[in-house]
Amino acid sequence: MATQPDPEKERAQLEQFKAKLDLEGDNPLDDFFHYLVESEDQALALIYYVDHPHEPPPKVPSEGNIEFGFILYWIHYPPAKVQGWLNDHPFLDGVFKTLQDLAPPTHITTAQYDALVAKIETTAVSWDDGTLIGTGKYEQLDEGWILAAINYAANIVIGGIVSPFPCAPISAVPMTRKDGDGAKDPVIGIIGDWGTGYYSEPDGGNCPAKRVLEDVTGQPIDYLMHLGDVYYAGTDWRPLPGEEYLNFKTLWPDQGTGRNFTLNSNHEMYGAASGYFDVALEKGGPFAHQNGLSFFALEYHDWLLLGLDSGYFSDQENGRKFYMDGAIGTATHREQIDQIRSVCSGHQGPVMVMTHHNPCNSFTANTNILFKQVGQAIGAVGPAVWYWGHVHNGIVYEQLKIGDSIPYVPTKGRCCGHGAIPFGNGWGFERNSNIAYYAHTHDDEFPADSPRVKNGYALVTLHRDGGFSESLYEVGNSTPVFQKSWTAGDLGF
Structure with a gap:
């Protein structure tokens, strides 16, 4: 509480x-x-x-x-x-x-x-x-x-x-379906930057957080992931009474033990991370199975899924920048990095990474320090797939880039930070051939001259043969606005 x-x-x-x-x-x-x-x-x-x-x-x-x-x-x-x-x-x-x-x-x-x-x-x-x-x-x-x-x-x-960073050895937990059907693959729901709480829009309509949640929980999901951010500062109390509790935890639809996950973020770091560690992850709550840790690992046949804390060490690695640039550690703070390296040791299949922060520039898709750190920790150039929030938009990148000398890395990059914050139609995304989809559908609950576009979420299915399927949805739509399936061969495995 x-x-x-x-x-x-x-x-x-x-x-x-x-x-x-x-x-x-x-x-x-x-x-x-x-x-x-x-x-x-x-x-x-x-x-x-x-x-x-x-x-x-x-x-x-x-x-x-x-x-x-x-x-x-x-x-x-x-x-x-x-x-x-x-x-x-x-x-x-x-x-x-x-x-x-x-x-x-x-x-x-x-x-x-x-x-x-x-x-x-x-x-x-x-x-x-x-x-x-x-x-x-x-x-x-x-x-x-x-x-x-x-x-x-x-x-x-x-x-x-600031709350101390808790660290303990982790191991990859096997993923299953809620219905126990071992012949089918589990479905993961992903929402980012969702912790706004429920509030009324100026015309009295429902806010995006409520509309998105109603849609995603209406889907046949087995796991629900939050990519982080509770607003304004993810507080336990200061100065508003319990943002983490009122704007996030009490509204979260519990999917059952071991089926809810939430990541640390820049906004939750503003509140000294006490809302995140002491309230969201407290014992007896929907995220108790994270054992007080801000990072976790799941596995499904050839797949390894990593949820990483890109917020806690942000300033220590990047300087005083409002925790806006992601990092999973520093040269002297390697606790999380060492645990990731240990979990990935010997793993031969594809890796999916989830963080709050973006591993690349939103416009150029050029990768950053966070991408480099994660690649070094998992022992590869980059993961097969990466979902992140932080940027309040929904974007699907065909490929990420490491500058101009090495223009391509095999990571499928997806920004899914449009779960609740009001946002509009960005400029220039429509001219970028590296972007397969970006959120820009006008939200009809607002006047025609309003720049408001629809918030959304993603569904991902990891296939036992090493492939995966993904669908991005916009609020109010029962059919996906972007959908694609990838084989293990497509991912290089």
Whole structure:
């Protein structure tokens, strides 16, 4: 169940936070602020695009992300509803006041911000990757996103508040069908970035999380996988009462012992990972069979399926970037990597990997550090198939790439991060010959001029002969929008 705030503990944490910042030396928030500045550059490009919709936005060579593009503005011009949440939580309120004192100035003016809100509050705008620039719940200008930044800042300064990474030896658990029919292969349901909770859309309609869940649980599935993300910060309590509990765990449709799995993510890391480890994985819950671990292994005849934690070591490997880039370990934190290597030792068949983070660039499909780490851990160039979330879209890549010198790797890449967050039609995917499918069907529950497109999920069947079948669905459709079967030979086995 959701844990409760402890005022005394909060006050002690706030004193610890202030003491850490008062120490002589580099400000531990410097890299955090640099990332916010870089992200605001993306927001300024967005503002230009909305003002000049027939011109492409200026190219911004930065390491920031549009997801955090308005955090600096909200720090200096605090949203009333967020301040209301913080009033009852002295720790996070104190962290926020410190950010107001120390953060660099915002370059977004109130006139620019108000004009942007006025333009899009009736009709949202879609950004290049499908990010929805709107004022609705979980859209880009939802001021609640600042809670992720406040929690993240607390984690940076007081590293000890982040839940320790639990590690123990794992072995591959055999997969079976619910009905016990050994002549048929089990079906896996996959949803990503689903932890929004249930809320009403502006017209009173059902939110995507509820619509997707109704669809996927209506399918004949034997296992249900969540690729991670509970919003805003996957908290056990801070400051909203139990996001992990209320927005995810209580709504999850229990498929039976050993048939529910959930992965760690950047948003659950913002809440110090305590919501994920202490609430989602607690004993007696639907995910108790993960034994408190954020990674797992399943097997089915020639297949090995790995669910990996790409969030916990993200910043330790990639720098202070809001846990936005995935990693499964570092040179000095090899616990998960060593367990994966052990499970894969001697395995000769295909491997399917599931992570929260993407192993490649969404547009070029060029692979990244996460892909390299996983390949080294499993002892191959890459797995046969990889499903991920993180990017709020649904995309099927024909192939992944390792730069221009080695343009092809045999990994089938699938982004399945469109389980609940509102998103729109991204730019340029339709011109990419390496993309076999991307989610872009207009959602008819919204006006014709709305950029909202349908959320979705995937079904996968691992065949005992080493092949697999996959189907991607969009909410409200009983037939798949993408469907294909692969033989073992197709996968190189």
